[in-house]
Amino acid sequence: MSKLSLYDFKILSDHEQYDVVFSEGTFIDALIEENTRYALYAVDLFFVEIEYDVARNKIVGKTSFVTGEKLNRYSKFI
16 A cells, blocks of 8 residues: 555545544654643654643644654654
8 A cells, every 4th residue: 555645644534634643653752731732643754743632631633744843842852
C-alpha cells in the first residue's frame, strides 16, 4: 500500500482522519500544558498532534504538519 500524503490526509473527513491516526499512527510523545494534553503521532510521512481537554475529558482538535514549531515543541534536547 502506498504512503498517505499530508494532502491526502487533509481531504479526508474528520472521522476518517481520527481513524487513520488512532489505527495506523505511531504514538511519539505527549505534552501537558495546564488542562490540555497534546499527543504527537507519526502517520507515514507527516505528524498529527491531537489536543485533548483534560477537564472536559474530550478531544478538542488536531493539527497535521511535516515540520515546524509544533514538532519542535517535542524536541526536549534542542
